[in-house]
Amino acid sequence: MWSCRQEERVQSDEAAPARTTITALIWAPDWPEEMLRIAAGFSELNPDVHVNVQFMIGNSVEENIKPRIASGNLPDIVSVNPNAYSAELADQGVLADVRDTAAWRNMLGPLKNDWTSRQGRAFGISGGVATTLVYYNETMFAKAGIHSPPTNFREFLAVCEQLKRAGFTPIMWNGGFPNMLGNGPFGSGFADNVVAREPDWKRKMADGTLDLNTPEVADIFAKIALVAQRGYVQDAYMATGYDDGIRLFKEGKVAMAFHGSWAAGLLLHGNGFETGVMIPPWNAPGERPVPIIGSETGFAVCETANRAASLRFLDYIAGGGFAVLQQKRQNIAPFVQTPTTMASDPKIVGYMKMVNSYPVTSSPYYSVLPSNSIERLHRLMQDVLLKKTTPKQAAKLLDESVKNEAKMHYK
Structure with missing residues (x-):
């Protein structure tokens, strides 16, 4: 048997x-x-x-x-x-x-x-x-007396101040998840400060001839720091992770979130308020923004x-x-x-x-920078926010990283 x-x-x-x-x-x-x-x-x-x-x-x-x-x-x-x-x-x-x-x-x-x-x-x-944009709480904007979204960085700072005076936290910063700082304020800063000024930026970055040790690139880091220095971000923002940031916006604890189209399902639905979307106003007054696509x-x-x-x-x-x-x-x-x-x-x-109708667009930061420079950027943004590195120093170090990568890999 x-x-x-x-x-x-x-x-x-x-x-x-x-x-x-x-x-x-x-x-x-x-x-x-x-x-x-x-x-x-x-x-x-x-x-x-x-x-x-x-x-x-x-x-x-x-x-x-x-x-x-x-x-x-x-x-x-x-x-x-x-x-x-x-x-x-x-x-x-x-x-x-x-x-x-x-x-x-x-x-x-x-x-x-x-x-x-x-x-x-x-x-x-x-x-x-993929595109990166700013989601905003229309109810908070209305209560603060803001009738239209900002169209440049100067207006953005004014809107943040108006929201702060109305008792709201203007915007969420993902200090604990620098990937989103890269997708958000860095990516838009790069688009408006570099891509808008240099049509051949992709080739020059690849062959190591794009100069990133400039006041324009330092300005990208300076804006990230300035928003935090003026108290426009949430408490303990350096510890805020990916899910934490989304939750802060959905719970009505921040008025704006710099995020990607990939999070539309989470950020646009299930909220107790209407949500608007805007092109990141990281451009200077009088200049057209460069969207990311x-x-x-x-x-x-x-x-x-x-x-x-x-x-x-x-x-x-x-x-x-x-x-x-x-x-x-x-x-x-x-x-x-x-x-x-x-x-x-x-x-x-x-x-x-x-x-898509804009004459000049940029790419997401993760497809712009060399892989080792992405990791370097993450640390630089955090160090600038922690005041360990100045925006000017950060621009210089990023430039060195990108040029080193080009020297190693460009043929």
Whole structure:
């Protein structure tokens, strides 16, 4: 009897299909539950593949990827930014070419250049069409006697003062999560102070000829510090993390939040007040602002033994899985619109249409700076806020970092 049961068990094991486990290392600071649902949905439709989801921590995608590459412990699918670092990984054979996937074919044409390496490899897909903007509490503005949003930095400071006098905290600063300082005030400062003045800034940054040791770049850091020095930010702002900042705005404890379109679902809905959106007023009076438009952090497939299964998962993320993200995030879909990707908030849709008409736009900071310079920038912004470094010193150190990266990698 024992031997018969043993034989039956062996036959049953042999009949069971082999199951592949793929590891997904994902940047999802505000949508971890959705990512788990996407993985579960994929495995339900593809029972031969199990997705082991691991979440990135810290302040940037790159600081999570670099140790894995150094140790040879590659995930099968990974969140990446559309920048020179990711493109170089593709040209080195670390990231797979995804050009033959449905996800790549369905991505909006203008975004594909962001995700193409120097050697012409399609190294990933976008997680959304990204823009950074200022969300504001219309009720607080009205109570403070503010009838229209500011259109330049001088007006912004005046609005902050008016809000402060009315008993409100004007704006939220993510001092404990410098990624958002980079996406917010640094990114807009770079757009208005550098991009507006130098049309060839991308090439010059890549080859090390863009001068960032300037009064204009020092001014970017000075504005970040000035807003805090005047008491326009929340208490304990240097300890405010990503979720904390969103909660402060939603609970009506701050009047404005500098954030991305990816957080539209959280920042525009479920509040006890109407929320408006505005182009960040970081420009000087009389000058037109330079909005930020580009690709959001997206997804790539690594060249591992599980490449085929990972490419299938990538297509699912961009297909049925993307609807799960849209339900919460309501950002702008990076793919050809279908009924399942039409959940974008109308305010964000209108905002994007408006800024797309601007003659000059900039890219998100994570696709502007070299990866090591991103990490350097995070520390510099925090040090400026803590008065350990002056804005002028910060500009000089950032310039040195960017030029050093160009010297090491530009060919």
